[in-house]
Amino acid sequence: MLPENITSVVSRNEIWTGKAASEPHEAGWAREAVIFVRALKEPKGPQPVARVEISPDGMRWVAEGAAAAMPAGRDGIAVMRVSHFGNWLRVAADFADGCESTVLVTMHLKA
Amino acid sequence: MTTSQPTNEMAEALRLALLRADPKLSRFDPLPRIISHDEFSNGHCGWSQLVGNYEDDLDTMLPGYAQHTGTMLSTLSHWDSGSHGGMGSSYALKVATRPRKGAQNVAIKRHTFRHRGRIRFEVYFTFKPEASELKLSETDVRSVGFLFDLQAGDHDKGGERVMPHLRFLNALDGEHVQKWQFKRQTTAFKPVGSGDKTLSHYHLAPEGWEDLPGGEQRLCYNEISTKVNWTYLRFDFDLETMKALDFQCNDRRFDMTAFESIRIPAMKNLWCMLNFCLFAETDTDKRAFLYVDSACISGDF
Structure with a gap:
């Protein structure tokens, strides 16, 4: 059997402001993840650096180390690659007041 | 020749013997043709996100x-006890809501049918809220349930789109309700986008659920929010008459005489549609999780 390989849309057309994060995603079966964050609309204000976060329980989160600048313009794409992440994954970013981005976050997971 | 009946009986006996000797299928009671048998150590098996219709934007x-x-x-996986696992493997399908009272999430598997007859939907499922509090939390999940989205073939007269819905209303506004409900009404269709090709309706809106007569049932909800037990569910539906035939959850079988489906005029592009959905809904600002260990969809053809 071929190894599992899934594209999961974890945030679609969500407006990220303040302390933003994608919903917790369980992917313990996957050995690697490539995560794309696409700006669906023109971002407002200076854009923060997005980071991959991992978790022991899906509720408490720590930075994994992978990070990328949020897209500066519409249809810009940030990409982060991770492995050795245990079970839980999400993407988080902290936006300054008045700043936002409407995002499409996709996780590409491979066993 | 008068051998057809004994031959059929022998074939059926052989079929059942083979099913019951198979550890993976023995827990199900499939009809003669297995359309899909999903064990989630094999992957998502086609259970994907129900995405809404849209146009232009x-x-x-x-x-x-x-x-x-x-x-x-x-x-x-739980913070206090580690991975619970499924019945026959470590993995189950998970449908998770957002942490907002009333939030829902729906998984869908999209097929078409080749024969209008009896179909059977069987799953082993369980549900829990996110274990974010050291409490039993038995009223945090509002409901879990399933629906079919069906439409007659393009040459069928009087064809309709038919959507049987059933949910286990576990709790509502903090009250531990625990009963099965069905739905015969959807919300109005709305055009989406600037053209006239795309319509949408939200059939899982909170309004319009009706109690299944005799549908009260207390399920096993283990003693802390990180212990789960798997529950068996079976729903039989006739694609010919578009009527529910039978419904069983664990040791209870329910009278489906009063059950009705959502019925709407056939749509121009959904012929022979055979979709299956599983959903979860939260009653608090806490994520609700529906887990499915395995599913078996079968037909009498």
């Missing part, structure tokens, strides 16, 4: 659909 998607997220392969 994702902003046109109805809010009920916009909240949906993708399914996961879960080991039911």
Whole structure:
């Protein structure tokens, strides 16, 4: 059997402001993840650096180390690659007041 | 020749013997033709995110659909006890809501049918809220349930789109209700986008649920929020008459005489549609999780 390989849309057309994060995603079966964050609309204000976060329980989160600048313009794409992440994954970013981005976050997971 | 009946009986006996000797299928009672048998150590098996319709701009998607997220392969990992695992493997399908009272999420498997007859939907499932409090939390999940989305073939007279819905209303506004409900009404169809090709309706809106007569049932809800037990469910539906035939959950079988489906005029592009959905809904600002260990969909053809 071929190894599992899934594209999961974890945030679609969500407006990220303040302390933003994608919903917790369980992917313990996957050995690697490539995560794309696409700006669906023109971002407002200076854009923060997005980071991959991992978790022991899906509720408490720590930075994994992978990070990328949020897209500066519409249809810009940030990409982060991770492995050795245990079970839980999400993407988080902290936006300054008045700043936002409407995002499409996709996780590409491979066993 | 008068051998057809004995031959059929022998064939059926052989079929049942083979099923019951197979550890993976023996827990199900499939009809003669297995359409799909999903064990989630094999992957997502086609259970994907129910995405709403849209045109030109994702902003046109109805809010009920916009909240949906993708399914996961879960080991039911808990902070206090580690991975719970499934019945026959470490993995189950997970459908998780967002942490907002009333939030829903829906997984869908999309097929078409080749024969209008009896079909059977069997799953082993369980549900729990996110274990974010050291409490039993038995009233935090509002409901879990399933629906079919069906439409007659393009040459069938009087064809309709038919959507049988059943949910286990576990709790509502903090009250531990525990009963099965069905739905015969959907919300109005709305055009989305600037053209006239795309319509949308949110059939899982909170309004319009009706109690299944005799549908009260207390399920096993283990003693802390990180212990789960798998529950068996079976629903039989006739694609010929578009009527529910039978419904069983664990040791209880329910009278489906009063059951009705959502019925709407056939749509121009959904012929022979055979879709299956599983959903979860939260009653608090806490994520609700529906887990499915395995599913078997079969037909009498």
